[in-house]
Amino acid sequence: GQNIDQPTEMTATEGAIVQINCTYQTSGFNGLFWYQQHAGEAPTFLSYNVLDGLEEKGRFSSFLSRSKGYSYLLLKELQMKDSASYLCAVRDTTDSWGKFQFGAGTQVVVTP
Amino acid sequence: EAGVAQSPRYKIIEKRQSVAFWCNPISGHATLYWYQQILGQGPKLLIQFQNNGVVDDSQLPKDRFSAERLKGVDSTLKIQPAKLEDSAVYLCASSPRQGARTNEKLFFGSGTQLSVL
Numbered sequence: 001g002q003n004i005d006q007p008t009e010m011t012a013t014e015g016a017i018v019q020i021n022c023t024y025q026t027s028g029f030n031g032l033f034w035y036q037q038h039a040g041e042a043p044t045f046l047s048y049n050v051l052d053g054l055e056e057k058g059r060f061s062s063f064l065s066r067s068k069g070y071s072y073l074l075l076k077e078l079q080m081k082d083s084a085s086y087l088c089a090v091r092d093t094t095d096s097w098g099k100f101q102f103g104a105g106t107q108v109v110v111t112p
Numbered sequence: 113e114a115g116v117a118q119s120p121r122y123k124i125i126e127k128r129q130s131v132a133f134w135c136n137p138i139s140g141h142a143t144l145y146w147y148q149q150i151l152g153q154g155p156k157l158l159i160q161f162q163n164n165g166v167v168d169d170s171q172l173p174k175d176r177f178s179a180e181r182l183k184g185v186d187s188t189l190k191i192q193p194a195k196l197e198d199s200a201v202y203l204c205a206s207s208p209r210q211g212a213r214t215n216e217k218l219f220f221g222s223g224t225q226l227s228v229l
Contacts, residue, residue: 040225
């Protein structure tokens, strides 16, 4: 089975840091993805982790602990344009096709 | 590089009517997906194609939903007849190839927002 949990909403001030946590339970695992989705738009890829540790990409970083079934996305130096929904997705290897399973998304609200 | 194209962008229909959505994936992408995203939820996979064959349609309500990908390129998703609970955004996504051992990401289209009245 598959279960992906992330908080529903987070609010932070412009210039601050926000950490979005994601926990998952999978039968098989080959990677955790974070996507950003602005209202009314398509999800866009942010980051990918398959090994334990931290991946840094500019203002965004993503961390993975496979033993704990845990990941987080760290957004630094928040800007107003970062207000969006952030989706945690896991690639499940139960079948040979590697299905993507998505969490419900975390709505981040950046205030002035 | 052109992205995933979808049409129409918006559609409003009455319940029991039919509707069809079209998707053109990124050129050369073998795998195509249709997702349903209900407001406030994450995308839910409806059907996955590898070239022109279906590899997963376990969550597709087959009594009313159908999809095809003729010639392994464009795809259409149809709902007939529509119900109120079908109101959602229908996202098409593609990836170069698929397999449990690859690390390739999904590329999404802008989606079709369907309202069933």
